[in-house]
Amino acid sequence: MTNNQNPLFQKIEKIRRRPNKVKDTAITLAHGSGGKAMRDLIDDIFVGSFDNPILSQLEDQATIPLAQLISQGDRLAFTTDSYVVDPLFFPGSNIGELAINGTVNDLAVSGAKPLYLTCSMIMEEGLPVETLRQVVLSMKTAADAAGVKIVTGDTKVVHRGSADKLFINTAGIGVIREGVSISAHQIQPGDAVIINGQLGNHGAAILIARGELALSTDIKSDCQPLNGLVDAILEVCPQIHAMRDATRGGVATVLNEFAQSSDVGIRLDEASIPIREEVNGVCEILGLDPLYLANEGKLVVIVPRSHAESVLSAMKSHPAGEDSCIVGEVIDSPAGVVLLQTAFGAERIVDMLVGDQLPRIC
Template sequence: MSVDEKRRGRERTGPVVREEQVLEKIEAFRRRRPRLLEDVVTMAHGAGGKASAALVDAVFLEAFRNKELERRCDGAVLPLPSGESLAFSTDSFVVHPLRFPGGSIGHLAIHGTVNDLAVMGARPAWISAAFVIEEGFPIEQLRAIAADMAEAAKAADVEVVTGDTKVVSAGAADGLYITTAGVGLIPPGRELSGDRVRPGDRVLLSGTMGDHGAAVMLARGDLGIEGEIKSDTAPVNGLVEALLTAAPSTRWLRDPTRGGVGTVCNELAMETGLGVVLDEASLPVSPQVNGVCELLGIDPIYVANEGKVLAVVAPEETDAALAAMREHPLGRDAVVIGEITDRLSATVAVRTAFGGTRIVDMLVGDPLPRIC
């Protein structure tokens, strides 16, 4: 073969090699965790999307790196000598306003931790509560919020067994911040993990998207919008137990809070390396929430809930899972919203009503700050 023939051969094959390299780079980019580029913390770092993931990875995971943190779950799973496992989770609540249609910061403080434990497969049992209270905060309001917490704990069948109180000077805490931590027991043999998710599995959602985020935004009164939207804040541990009894092969669970269903599905895709394909026509949104989101220019798929469950179940258990969820008061509107596929890698896509598809990326920025 002459030199010219070799050169022409390289020219013919060169573009193919370069295209493969480009595809590999695109794939690597999709799998890459977000990087922390800012020099200071911004509100976006609390939104539960890309900026939050970058902050956690670059600062906290880097400082405290261990096996449990590497899982990036809602809490830690710690084995016990009895064969059971202990689930341990913590969360802080800075919602503004402190009271909104459907609940208060007190309800959120209990529900948030109970729900994080429940979607880990645990049966929540004990809660700790720490309060940062601003000087001048009315005692009657504090008493009312404590009563809300007691009410929520009773409904979730958990006890607040320890806590702490700090008071800061006026203007330093926006009234009241609450941090709760909780523990619960995971029965032997119960395992929920992205490692168990398989192509063909179905994605279920227990009800409508965005109720909590929309309710809090309207309660602030800054938008000049009136509407009858209540937060869905509620303890989902009973719903989860009903689901796991009916569908014991359930693969994976999450509660779609900050960043909504879209962000949680992206976390699922990154954890498994598989694709999540959602059906736009099946995504449940109330007309009121949809109207608020249209006015604000926000996709409801990114708006938070505080009383919903996102589940990945085996195809053969889908009907049983749906039936069990719909029999529970918190799962009456449960629906299959999508499926897992190996035709996409670590990507979330939505099939539109027009027959096309669109990519749903992780939330960028903070469209709804201070909602939990």
């Protein structure tokens, strides 16, 4: 008789995997102690939600066959990020979905196919268990939508007041397709600058969700996975010169990094840049520039001018790129500088972000 046929084994396995093992209403220090309370938390909330053949082994590491990776490309992409956004839930998304999509997007803009993620949770004593369940469920939903698996992780609990409810760290690996080489050092004069939609929605949504302003709008975060959109781009143009998601620091910071890496200039056309009227309004009230506001579902693509229209068409055909548009071009000089041609015909320099417009934005 095998273990799977043994009634005692089946009973033990049923008990081990029974739902809702965690009866506490809030996280306690015992949930980070390494004992039964922590094991119940992991089995109930994390394994119960993220369950897949690799994670279910419950080892201290995820074991992935190299042959499986090699079959999909010739280079490994590896990234990590931490999420400390305040508040945990905001219009259009939450910290869990943000953690998954942010890591997926960091891999995707390198030309990689995102495959596996890790998840580490730093929880403050007193965090409601139901809040944790909602966050983890949203992570599972986001991972499924992006086609990735969460295969290993960690939990830590800190004393009340030592953190702010919940911090998440995710790391991810993916495989870069053969023949794809995306780097800011490849940008050339004449290249086109394309973005995939309205800017600043995430930053504005977080700002309003904090309740520090007497403002009421329907602005939602643009948090979304971009790997499907990147697939559509690379299908028509594997020769993408540069690509990056515009998170903290916004599009302005990304373009300044591009200009300095390739020692070129970049000129933007203000009239071509899509920004919601409500986002512009928030920025005017607070003296902010929407070009520096964070996004969580927007990327900047630099493509050879000869491929610009085909890339734009491919982007518009994907749900994450329906509002894509060409917003500027790469120029010879001034090298390392981003210029904005305003609606009045003048030009101004768009410099690197100085300071932090909105802390804890992601």
